[in-house]
Amino acid sequence: MAKITVVGSISTDFIIQTDKRPQVGETVEGKDFSTAFGGKGANQAVAAARLGAEVSMIGTVGKDTFADELLGNLKASGIFTGNVERVTELPSGSAVITIKEGDNAIIYIPGANNALTAERIGQLQPDLKTNDLVIVQNEVPVAAIEELVRVCTEVEVPILYNPAPARGLSAEAIEQVRFITPNETEFEVLFPGEKMEDVLAQYPNKLLITAGSQGVYYHDGTQVKLVPANKVEPVDTTGAGDTFNGAFAVAWSAGLSIEESIRFGNLAASLAIQKMGAQTGIPTLEEMKRSEKYEKTWNLK
Structure with missing residues (x-):
C-alpha cells in the first residue's frame, strides 16, 4: 500500500448552480444550493485514500463548527488527521462555487489555511x-x-x-520537486511567455500539463505526448484536477509508469465529473475497476 502525505487546504464548499452568472450590480436567480467538503488538499487526500493509499493530512482549520465537520469527514475517509492543527484566530477555509452548464467558477477564502507555517513544516520532518x-x-x-x-x-x-491556484514558486523549488501538474492557465503563470513544447522538453517525465477535455501533455524524454482524456458528459468539473492528482499519485507510488499513472488519473477524473461536488464524485478503486476503461494490467489493490 502506497503511503502518501498531502499538505494543503481543508475547506467547505458553498455550491450554487445557475443558468446565468451575474454581472456587476446584477442579481440573478440560482437553480440550486448545497454545501460540500472541499479544499484542494482535502480533495486530493480523499482521492488518494479512496483509491487505496495510506494517507495522512497536514493542514490547518479553525475552531468553528465547520472545522469539526471537516475533520470528521477526513477521518471517515480513513485519513490520519493528527497533523491537522486547529487555530483560534481565523475561520476555517471556504469556497463559493458557481456552476453553469457543467463548468465552474470559484472564489476561494483561505481562512485558517493561511496559518500553516514553514516552522511547523520543519517540525514534521520525521513524519514526512x-x-x-x-x-x-x-x-x-x-x-x-x-x-x-x-x-x-x-x-x-x-x-x-x-x-493551483496559479502563482509563482522559486526556480530552486521547481527544480527540486519530482512532478509539477499545472493546468494551461497555471502553466502560463509559472513559465510566462514560454512555449509549452519547449518547457515540456526542459522537464521530461516531470511536467504534466492537464488540458481539461483534451487530456494531459508530458514529454517522455523523446517527444511530447498527449494522453487523451476519457470522453464523458460532465455534470460538475469541480475537483477534477484534484482527483487526477490524487489518483496519479497513488498509481505512480504503486509502481506504474508515468503514462499508465496519467491514464489512471484521467479515468478517475472522468468518473468524478459525472457527479456533483468536489469530493462526492471521487471514485473508489472498486468503482474504477468496474469501468470498461480500467486496465487490468494496472493491478492495483
Whole structure:
C-alpha cells in the first residue's frame, strides 16, 4: 500500500448552480444550493485514500463548527488527521462555487489555511520522511511550500507539486520537486511567455500539463505526448484536477509508469465529473475497476 502525505487546504464548499452568472450590480436567480467538503488538499487526500493509499493530512482549520465537520469527514475517509492543527484566530477555509452548464467558477477564502507555517513544516520532518510521495498545492502559504520542498529534498522523499491556484514558486523549488501538474492557465503563470513544447522538453517525465477535455501533455524524454482524456458528459468539473492528482499519485507510488499513472488519473477524473461536488464524485478503486476503461494490467489493490 502506497503511503502518501498531502499538505494543503481543508475547506467547505458553498455550491450554487445557475443558468446565468451575474454581472456587476446584477442579481440573478440560482437553480440550486448545497454545501460540500472541499479544499484542494482535502480533495486530493480523499482521492488518494479512496483509491487505496495510506494517507495522512497536514493542514490547518479553525475552531468553528465547520472545522469539526471537516475533520470528521477526513477521518471517515480513513485519513490520519493528527497533523491537522486547529487555530483560534481565523475561520476555517471556504469556497463559493458557481456552476453553469457543467463548468465552474470559484472564489476561494483561505481562512485558517493561511496559518500553516514553514516552522511547523520543519517540525514534521520525521513524519514526512516515511512517505512514498508528498503532495502539495498552492492553497497554503508559499513559505510553507518552499520549506516542505527543502525538507522533503533533504530526506529524499519525492514531491508532487500542483500549482493551483496559479502563482509563482522559486526556480530552486521547481527544480527540486519530482512532478509539477499545472493546468494551461497555471502553466502560463509559472513559465510566462514560454512555449509549452519547449518547457515540456526542459522537464521530461516531470511536467504534466492537464488540458481539461483534451487530456494531459508530458514529454517522455523523446517527444511530447498527449494522453487523451476519457470522453464523458460532465455534470460538475469541480475537483477534477484534484482527483487526477490524487489518483496519479497513488498509481505512480504503486509502481506504474508515468503514462499508465496519467491514464489512471484521467479515468478517475472522468468518473468524478459525472457527479456533483468536489469530493462526492471521487471514485473508489472498486468503482474504477468496474469501468470498461480500467486496465487490468494496472493491478492495483
